Amino acid sequence: MRILVVVAAAVLVGACGAQTQDSVPVGVPSVVVLPSGVQDPAVVPDVSTKPCNPKESLRPGPSVSGGAVAEIKARGRLVLGVGSSAYLLSHRDPISGRMLGFEAEIAREISAAIFDGDRDKIQFRSLNAAERISAVRGVDDSGKPVERVDMVMAGMTMTCDRREKVAFSAEYYSAGQRILVNKGSGIRSKDDLGGRKVCASATSTNIRTLAELPAKPIPVAAANTSDCLLLLQQGQIDAVSTGDVILAGLAAQDKATEIVGPSFTEEPTGIAIKRESSDLVRFVNGVLESMRASGKWQTLQGDWLSEYIGGATPPVPVYAVE
Amino acid sequence: MPKENRQGGLRKAIGYSRRAPGQLTALLVVLVLVCLAAGLGAALDVQRRQQVLGGVIDRGGPLTGAAVEIYQSLSDANATAVSAFLVSSVEPADMRARYESNINEASAALSTAASGSPTGESAATVTRLAVYLPRYAGLVERAKAYNRQGQPQGAAYLREASHLVQSTMLPAAQRLFHAETTRLAQAQSDAGVIGWVFLGVGMLALGGLVVVQVYLARATRRVLNAGMLAATVAAVAAFSWYGIATTSAAERSVASRQSGSAAVEAFAEARIKALEARSDEALTLVARGNGRSYEDHFISVRDELNNGILERARAAAGDETSGHIRNAIDAWYSWVERHRDLRSQDDTGSYDDAVRRATSGDSGLLSSRVDTELGAAIARAADTFRREAVQARDALAGAGIGIGVLMVLAALGVWFGLTPRIREYR
Numbered sequence: 001m002r003i004l005v006v007v008a009a010a011v012l013v014g015a016c017g018a019q020t021q022d023s024v025p026v027g028v029p030s031v032v033v034l035p036s037g038v039q040d041p042a043v044v045p046d047v048s049t050k051p052c053n054p055k056e057s058l059r060p061g062p063s064v065s066g067g068a069v070a071e072i073k074a075r076g077r078l079v080l081g082v083g084s085s086a087y088l089l090s091h092r093d094p095i096s097g098r099m100l101g102f103e104a105e106i107a108r109e110i111s112a113a114i115f116d117g118d119r120d121k122i123q124f125r126s127l128n129a130a131e132r133i134s135a136v137r138g139v140d141d142s143g144k145p146v147e148r149v150d151m152v153m154a155g156m157t158m159t160c161d162r163r164e165k166v167a168f169s170a171e172y173y174s175a176g177q178r179i180l181v182n183k184g185s186g187i188r189s190k191d192d193l194g195g196r197k198v199c200a201s202a203t204s205t206n207i208r209t210l211a212e213l214p215a216k217p218i219p220v221a222a223a224n225t226s227d228c229l230l231l232l233q234q235g236q237i238d239a240v241s242t243g244d245v246i247l248a249g250l251a252a253q254d255k256a257t258e259i260v261g262p263s264f265t266e267e268p269t270g271i272a273i274k275r276e277s278s279d280l281v282r283f284v285n286g287v288l289e290s291m292r293a294s295g296k297w298q299t300l301q302g303d304w305l306s307e308y309i310g311g312a313t314p315p316v317p318v319y320a321v322e
Numbered sequence: 323m324p325k326e327n328r329q330g331g332l333r334k335a336i337g338y339s340r341r342a343p344g345q346l347t348a349l350l351v352v353l354v355l356v357c358l359a360a361g362l363g364a365a366l367d368v369q370r371r372q373q374v375l376g377g378v379i380d381r382g383g384p385l386t387g388a389a390v391e392i393y394q395s396l397s398d399a400n401a402t403a404v405s406a407f408l409v410s411s412v413e414p415a416d417m418r419a420r421y422e423s424n425i426n427e428a429s430a431a432l433s434t435a436a437s438g439s440p441t442g443e444s445a446a447t448v449t450r451l452a453v454y455l456p457r458y459a460g461l462v463e464r465a466k467a468y469n470r471q472g473q474p475q476g477a478a479y480l481r482e483a484s485h486l487v488q489s490t491m492l493p494a495a496q497r498l499f500h501a502e503t504t505r506l507a508q509a510q511s512d513a514g515v516i517g518w519v520f521l522g523v524g525m526l527a528l529g530g531l532v533v534v535q536v537y538l539a540r541a542t543r544r545v546l547n548a549g550m551l552a553a554t555v556a557a558v559a560a561f562s563w564y565g566i567a568t569t570s571a572a573e574r575s576v577a578s579r580q581s582g583s584a585a586v587e588a589f590a591e592a593r594i595k596a597l598e599a600r601s602d603e604a605l606t607l608v609a610r611g612n613g614r615s616y617e618d619h620f621i622s623v624r625d626e627l628n629n630g631i632l633e634r635a636r637a638a639a640g641d642e643t644s645g646h647i648r649n650a651i652d653a654w655y656s657w658v659e660r661h662r663d664l665r666s667q668d669d670t671g672s673y674d675d676a677v678r679r680a681t682s683g684d685s686g687l688l689s690s691r692v693d694t695e696l697g698a699a700i701a702r703a704a705d706t707f708r709r710e711a712v713q714a715r716d717a718l719a720g721a722g723i724g725i726g727v728l729m730v731l732a733a734l735g736v737w738f739g740l741t742p743r744i745r746e747y748r
Contacts, residue, residue, distance in 0.1 A: 028449075029446070029450050034485075079671075123671035126609065224478075226477065227482070
């Protein structure tokens with residue numbers, strides 16, 4: 001009888017028994033949030049050994065029938081590649097939706113010249129730094145077709161390496177690589193960058209320059225320079241180093257940063273155009289020529305840039321001997 | 323001990339058992355043990371089924387529901403934040419409200435998921451999502467602050483935020499959803515199996531009781547033994563109860579799967595893809611001519627929906643949900659057409675028209691309708707799931723204890739039925 005009671009009790013206890021949960025406490029995961037396309041450390045782009053004069057372009061000339069200018073005119077709009085949110089150069093104003101900046105205004109001058117005074121026949125396409133050359137050529141490095149643009153104006157440094165793939169207009173701005181840091185960082189020039197993480201846009205000439213500095217900074221590449229400012233603000237890097245015009249646009253958006261040290265490279269900035277479209281190169285150079293002559297260039301520099309990097313004179317164009 | 327004695331003892335034991343009282347005592351012990359073991363086994367089986375169904379209702383259902391909710395609200399929050407950036411001038415109040423309610427819902431769904439006691443990988447996923455959510459919201463707020471100052475740095479923050487959601491948080495929410503639906507389906511099929519084993523054991527016990535009574539009737543010439551009869555009645559009652567309760571629970575469990583959670587899964591899959599398409603449309607425009615990868619993704623999502631996912635949703639729909647699913651599918655096909663128009667506008671330079679179409683035009687309205695209709699269908703199917711699962715659990719209510727008590731009574735009946743017979747031989 002006693003056995004029965006024990007077994008019955010076991011049945012009842014079993015039926016009411018509490019179920020056990022096997023949940024375990026989870027530790028706090030370490031979390032790193034990055035913009036897409038960050039390389040840390042950066043892949044350093046190769047440099048061409050072919051000597052050339054990077055500033056050289058074609059002498060201004062008229063558009064020819066059946067050429068690239070005629071094609072743009074027939075299409076009814078100029079397709080222009082610009083940087084992603086490059087403040088002061090070309091950025092979309094969040095309030096009005098309009099593209100604003102020094103480069104955007106030069107583009108409007110070109111539009112006016114092509115479309116008989118209509119300044120807004122432009123389709124802006126924003127491009128990451130690494131996509132600029134592919135977009136001009138219409139194919140990427142692996143030969144895959146990509147959507148083509150008529151020209152790219154995105155703070156692009158004219159180099160011998162790039163000249164092998166695309167043509168450049170005459171220089172429209174003489175930039176130089178400098179350094180942007182948080183105020184009070186203790187970094188005063190390129191010599192203070194040893195062992196520090198320094199950001200520039202991927203595949204840009206700035207990455208190569210950083211990698212070759214004697215102080216040996218650690219180059220970090222981002223998809224574009226606005227991502228570099230973001231990384232600086234998030235404390236993920238120590239400095240941004242790229243052309244002074246671009247840095248001015250970044251510094252203007254963050255009063256807690258400053259541009260330090262003298263410029264340590266010469267970065268002629270030009271408009272990239274397909275090599276075959278030589279009539280477009282000549283046409284654009286004609287527009288730039290008249291902007292310099294009329295004082296329009298100087299007005300735009302004053303409107304957009306002088307407040308941040310001081311006044312400047314227009315670059316003197318270098319034309320190839322033909 | 324000398325060998326002879328032991329053999330003698332053995333022979334004596336065999337001799338005792340051959341005589342009637344020995345046989346009866348042995349039968350008594352065997353029958354009592356069989357009754358108790360059958361009762362214990364069946365009661366434990368019922369209890370296990372109750373636990374499984376309880377887990378389905380209290381854990382599985384809410385966790386899979388929360389996983390869908392997390393995905394839906396994050397994806398919608400991001401698509402809304404991105405769209406709001408497209409609208410020139412100040413962020414519209416309705417978009418602000420929609421973004422904020424999405425963040426609130428994601429946060430609430432995460433705490434629901436955490437209180438559903440996820441285990442292992444799912445627990446780690448819920449924690450990661452909970453860590454990322456405030457980071458995401460912080461990035462979006464910073465983007466908005468820059469935007470209000472007219473500075474394009476906001477776009478960089480928006481891209482980072484969007485990247486966090488698209489490449490880290492949404493895949494995690496999707497993993498959570500798949501892990502929990504798989505677990506839920508497993509639990510439902512466990513509870514949907516009819517308990518043949520214990521029905522067999524019950525038949526064995528009943529057979530034993532009947533055989534012993536026939537034997538007793540022959541040996542004692544008394545036709546009825548009250549104790550044994552009571553034991554038989556108790557055993558019949560116990561195993562009828564077991565059979566009816568578990569079979570009906572199994573049927574309910576299968577129903578909770580078919581018209582409940584399986585439908586939720588099919589609809590949720592369609593909703594997740596439709597949300598991806600909506601984000602792609604907005605992100606393509608935000609990328610401003612650099613959105614090829616988003617448009618390619620839109621096309622692959624569109625093909626997935628057209629070639630199978632929508633058909634599965636239609637097949638899974640029951641009477642309550644088929645109306646919503648039909649509306650969702652109609653809206654989807656209209657949206658795809660509007661999307662084509664929108665893309666050709668953007669590609670031919672009419673950027674502002676394309677933006678208007680995506681944010682406040684027909685394309686935006688249709689994509690919202692797809693989401694709303696699928697959301698309503700999911701809510702209906704989730705109700706069905708819960709109702710059937712609760713009924714499955716209720717069918718088992720009290721069965722464990724009841725069967726246990728009845729089989730203890732059966733054992734007592736055997737005891738009180740056989741001990742007087744054994745005593746008669748003394």
